[in-house]
Amino acid sequence: MAVNSVRIPLVRLDRDLPVPSYAHHDDAGADLMTTVDVTLAPGERRLVPTGVALALPEGYVGLVHPRSGLAARHGVSIVNAPGTIDAGYRGEIKVLLVNLDAHSAVQLNRGDRIAQLVVQRYERADFVEIDTLDETARGSGGYGSTGGFTPDPSDHVPAGQAAGTPRSAQ
Ligand SMILES: O=c1ccn([C@H]2C[C@H](O)[C@@H](COP(=O)(O)OP(=O)(O)OP(=O)(O)O)O2)c(=O)[nH]1
Numbered sequence: 079m080a081v082n083s084v085r086i087p088l089v090r091l092d093r094d095l096p097v098p099s100y101a102h103h104d105d106a107g108a109d110l111m112t113t114v115d116v117t118l119a120p121g122e123r124r125l126v127p128t129g130v131a132l133a134l135p136e137g138y139v140g141l142v143h144p145r146s147g148l149a150a151r152h153g154v155s156i157v158n159a160p161g162t163i164d165a166g167y168r169g170e171i172k173v174l175l176v177n178l179d180a181h182s183a184v185q186l187n188r189g190d191r192i193a194q195l196v197v198q199r200y201e202r203a204d205f206v207e208i209d210t211l212d213e214t215a216r217g218s219g220g221y222g223s224t225g226g227f228t229p230d231p232s233d234h235v236p237a238g239q240a241a242g243t244p245r246s247a248q
């Protein structure tokens with residue numbers, strides 16, 4: 079079944095870079111590029127400009143997702159992944175990149191694809207306060223509950239302190 083498309087007005091703030099595009103016709107994310115050269119040391123983050131601004135229609139949101147290739151090859155991710163581009167935002171889309179590699183710096187050059195923009199429809203919540211919620215099979219279970227794990231409040235690790243022995247994934 080064909081995917082619907084929605085017309086989104088876009089301004090290129092940097093006319094020497096192409097309009098973001100989808101690598102394949104059925105990709106969910108359109109690749110965003112950096113307009114600047116950036117070097118990220120291990121652990122370093124940087125707000126990186128993409129040279130594009132949008133006018134998303136009301137009822138749509140842009141989500142800025144990391145690219146798995148950059149993540150796998152260099153440990154590069156996005157601090158606030160996925161970044162939220164509000165429909166009313168008219169400024170330049172920027173990407174808060176972080177180098178999560180513990181040892182190697184990464185060099186990104188102007189024009190490199192650094193993130194992908196997924197445009198989605200969203201619903202606005204009309205929050206209605208009540209006293210008690212209905213019962214469900216899951217209830218308040220989470221954080222690995224389906225693997226038999228119960229979170230321990232003492233798991234909290236104050237910022238800046240090393241975590242303890244790693245546990246296996248559930
Ligand atoms: O990765 C991102 C995230 C956000 N934005 C822009 C578009 C978005 O509409 C605006 C505000 O983002 P958000 O609501 O996430 O930030 P905030 O910290 O809540 O700031 P504000 O008080 O401006 O909403 O910043 C980006 O360009 N890139």
Ligand SMILES: [Mg+2]
Nearest residue numbers: 162163164167
């Ligand atoms: Mg906000």
